[in-house]
Amino acid sequence: MYWGGNPAECHPRHFTKYTIMQKSKFLPRGRKDRTMVLVDIRETKSANAADIFLQIKPGKDFELITILRAMIKDEYVADEQINATGLTRETLDDLIRRMKAAKFGCMFFGMGLSMTRGKHMNSAALLMLAAEMNAFTKFVAMPMRGHGNVTGADVIMRWQTGYPFGISFNRGYPRYNPGEFSTVDVLVRGDCDAAFIIGADPGGTMPQPAIDHLKRIPTIVLDPHITHTSALARVHITTAPQGIAAPGTAYRMDELPMPLKPALKSPYPSDEEVVRRINEAIARKPFWLPDGSQPQMLTRQV
Amino acid sequence: MSLSVINNATCTFCGCVCDDIQLHHDEMRIHKANKACVLGTAWFLNHTAEKKYPMALIDGREASLDDAIEMAATLLHEADMPLVYGMSNTTCEAQKECVALADQLGGLLDSHTSL
Ligand code: SF4
Numbered sequence: 201m202y203w204g205g206n207p208a209e210c211h212p213r214h215f216t217k218y219t220i221m222q223k224s225k226f227l228p229r230g231r232k233d234r235t236m237v238l239v240d241i242r243e244t245k246s247a248n249a250a251d252i253f254l255q256i257k258p259g260k261d262f263e264l265i266t267i268l269r270a271m272i273k274d275e276y277v278a279d280e281q282i283n284a285t286g287l288t289r290e291t292l293d294d295l296i297r298r299m300k301a302a303k304f305g306c307m308f309f310g311m312g313l314s315m316t317r318g319k320h321m322n323s324a325a326l327l328m329l330a331a332e333m334n335a336f337t338k339f340v341a342m343p344m345r346g347h348g349n350v351t352g353a354d355v356i357m358r359w360q361t362g363y364p365f366g367i368s369f370n371r372g373y374p375r376y377n378p379g380e381f382s383t384v385d386v387l388v389r390g391d392c393d394a395a396f397i398i399g400a401d402p403g404g405t406m407p408q409p410a411i412d413h414l415k416r417i418p419t420i421v422l423d424p425h426i427t428h429t430s431a432l433a434r435v436h437i438t439t440a441p442q443g444i445a446a447p448g449t450a451y452r453m454d455e456l457p458m459p460l461k462p463a464l465k466s467p468y469p470s471d472e473e474v475v476r477r478i479n480e481a482i483a484r485k486p487f488w489l490p491d492g493s494q495p496q497m498l499t500r501q502v
Numbered sequence: 503m504s505l506s507v508i509n510n511a512t513c514t515f516c517g518c519v520c521d522d523i524q525l526h527h528d529e530m531r532i533h534k535a536n537k538a539c540v541l542g543t544a545w546f547l548n549h550t551a552e553k554k555y556p557m558a559l560i561d562g563r564e565a566s567l568d569d570a571i572e573m574a575a576t577l578l579h580e581a582d583m584p585l586v587y588g589m590s591n592t593t594c595e596a597q598k599e600c601v602a603l604a605d606q607l608g609g610l611l612d613s614h615t616s617l
Contacts (some may be wrong), residue, residue: 210516211516211517211518212516212518212539212540212541212542213518213520213539213542214518217518217520218518344517345517346516346517346614347516347517347590347591347614348514348515348516348517348519348590348591349514349519349589349590349591349592349593349594349597350517350589350590350613350614350615351517352589352593352594352597353589353590353597353613353614353615354613354615355594356589356594356597356598356601357597357601357611357613360598360601360602360605361601361605361611364613364615365611365612365613365615365616366612366616367604367610367611367612368609368610368611369604369605369607369608369609369610369611370583370608370609370610371608372608374605374611378616381610381612382612382616383585383587383610383612383616384616386585386610386612387585391583391610392581392583392584392585392609392610393581393582393583393584394577394578394580394581394583394584394585395584395585395587396574396578396584396585396586396587396600396603397587397588398586398587398588398589398592398596398600399588399589399590399591399592399596400587400588400589400590400591400614402587402588417581418577418581420574420577420578422592424549425555426555426559430559433559434560434561434573434577435558435559435560435570435573435574435577436558436559436570437557437558437567437570437571437574438555438556438557438558441549441591442514442591442592442593442596443511443512443513443514443593444532444545444546444549445549445551446593447593448592448593448594448595448596449593449594449595450512450514450519450593450594451519451594452517452518452519453517453518453519456519457594458512458519458521459512460511460512460514460593461508461510461511461512461525463506463508463511463525463527463532463546464527464529464530464531464532464549464550464551465529465551466551467551467552467553468553468557469567470593470596471592471593471596471599472593472595472596472599474567474571475596475599475600475603476599477571478571478574478575478578478603479599479602479603479606481571481572481574481575482575482578482579482603482606482607483606485575485576485579488579488607488608
């Protein structure tokens with residue numbers, strides 16, 4: 201089941217490599233042994249690949265997931281509530297019958313679910329639906345991640361700090377609070393007084409008030425290209441593109457780490473090298489506590 | 503001219519991170535990316551080893567890498583609440599250095615995930 205995503209155009213090899221086309225020991229006929237459902241508000245190219253396409257009304261994802269959660273448990277749902285999502289009771293009955301009859305269901309959800317009305321509450325609801333489906337059969341859910349190595353960023357931050365994103369170190373230890381420490385909010389409120397941007401281009405994607413704040417404060421950009429953000433930054437450093445000229449590791453969206461095999465030798469240094477050298481340069485300056493002293497817990501262990 | 507071939511290279515353009523790409527390259531640019539999809543092919547073929555941009559820019563003017571690193575360190579060190587953001591199009595090794603940077607600065611750390 202793909203929910204609010206368009207893999208045919210955004211993750212072109214997802215179908216063929218991972219989900220519906222592969223033949224396997226238990227599904228020897230590949231595509232013919234699988235059922236693909238697509239839930240979206242408009243008919244994208246991915247709908248051509250789907251067996252069942254459910255076109256729902258915009259902003260009704262949370263309602264539909266909640267209705268499904270009730271209906272799999274045979275709880276009462278009124279017709280008006282179902283119709284408000286743009287679907288009919290017959291469609292949902294058929295869907296639930298197929299979901300329960302499946303041996304192994306997998307839901308992939310995209311930004312059409314996690315970035316529209318309801319946001320992370322939508323994702324949470326879908327994860328609940330997947331969890332509750334396990335009373336009947338095996339079911340899992342996974343987000344469709346874009347941009348290369350965002351998954352790696354989650355994994356590395358979780359490993360190093362215990363939290364996946366939206367972290368503050370201003371008390372000397374990591375604290376997690378999305379909404380307070382997440383970048384858009386921080387920038388729109390004007391909380392930070394310097395920004396270090398790596399492998400991203402907020403100058404092209406973020407809301408205008410956030411961009412305005414990046415212009416006001418000293419911004420430092422590391423990128424293989426001169427980006428929108430570089431144009432408003434105090435410092436831009438060109439780095440080698442990962443996987444093409446810079447070696448390293450990248451995580452696949454199912455959290456499998458993959459080694460990179462760079463083909464080219466870049467005239468530019470890698471991100472890793474530049475950030476490490478910035479770290480070393482900062483370490484030579486006094487620590488940020490008012491008297492420059494470093495707390496005991498942060499000193500190097502011997 | 504013969505091209506060198508790299509088997510099972512990894513594409514990092516989208517979250518699929520396909521690791522079965524065959525790259526044909528001549529050190530300067532990649533000429534062919536077998537098995538990659540349209541997006542992946544564009545990603546591989548659009549990057550070259552040419553020096554298209556200056557090493558670094560400070561206030562829009564060309565600068566040396568050493569000066570830019572020193573300037574970045576100074577600006578970040580002077581700030582009370584620096585933000586370290588992004589980390590999508592970069593390697594795990596660089597991401598680890600970024601966590602260390604935010605930790606050392608006592609700053610904020612965030613990725614695309616929060617959007
Ligand atoms: S080859 Fe295509 S599907 Fe595979 S990682 Fe690259 S862009 Fe994504």
